[in-house]
Amino acid sequence: QVQLVESGGGLVQAGGSLRLSCAASGRAFSMYIMGVGWFRQAPGKDREFVASISGGNTYYIDPVKGRFTISRDNAKNTVNLQMNSLKPEDTAVYYCAVGPRMRPFRSDTVDYWGQGTQVTVSS
Numbered sequence: 001q002v003q004l005v006e007s008g009g010g011l012v013q014a015g016g017s018l019r020l021s022c023a024a025s026g027r028a029f030s031m032y033i034m035g036v037g038w039f040r041q042a043p044g045k046d047r048e049f050v051a052s053i054s055g056g057n058t059y060y061i062d063p064v065k066g067r068f069t070i071s072r073d074n075a076k077n078t079v080n081l082q083m084n085s086l087k088p089e090d091t092a093v094y095y096c097a098v099g100p101r102m103r104p105f106r107s108d109t110v111d112y113w114g115q116g117t118q119v120t121v122s123s
Contacts, residue, residue, distance in 0.1 A: 002026035002112045004096045009117030012086055016121070020081040022096030022114055035102030036072050036079040037110075040092035040119075047095070049105045051081060059104035063089070086121045093118050 008020040020038065024031060037052025037059075051060045051070040058070055069082040079096060099111030 002098065004098060004112055004114035006094065006096050006114040006117040009094060009119045011120045011122065014087055014121055014123050016086050017082070017084045018086065018119060020083065020094055020096075020117060020119075022079045022098075024077040024079070024096075024098055024112075031072070031074045031077045031098075033100050034098050035100070035109075036070075037097045037102060037104070038070065038079075038081045039095045039097055039107060039110075040090075041095070041116075042089075042092040045092075047107060049107065050094070052097075052102065052104045053079070054102060054104065061105075083119070086119075088121045088123045091119060091121050 003025050004022055006022050035054035038050040039047050040050050041047040053072050067085045072079045093116040095116045096114035097110040101109050103109045
């Protein structure tokens with residue numbers, strides 16, 4: 001079993017920054033073979049892909065390009081999301097996502113989810 005624990009969410013004013021972190025653990029877990037990413041879900045909306053790293057490539061949805069940066073540290077089993085120039089429309093619960101078959105934009109390819117961390121951006 002794999003456990004994912006997110007941290008770093010909170011309340012921030014528009015234009016501010018937050019850094020989300022996700023720590024992965026579990027028996028025989030190896031971050032090296034995993035695709036990693038972040039999804040988010042705003043109230044009343046479906047969960048949507050935000051960013052991912054797989055096969056050495058990074059992927060972002062258009063609304064966050066140039067503002068968000070995803071990174072990973074395989075040795076520490078962590079994945080991070082640096083969020084700058086935050087906007088009220090970025091308000092959502094953010095979920096860490098990991099899996100050996102994970103593909104960008106595809107929530108159905110995610111094997112492991114974190115519990116979510118709330119990000120609220122005030123105007």
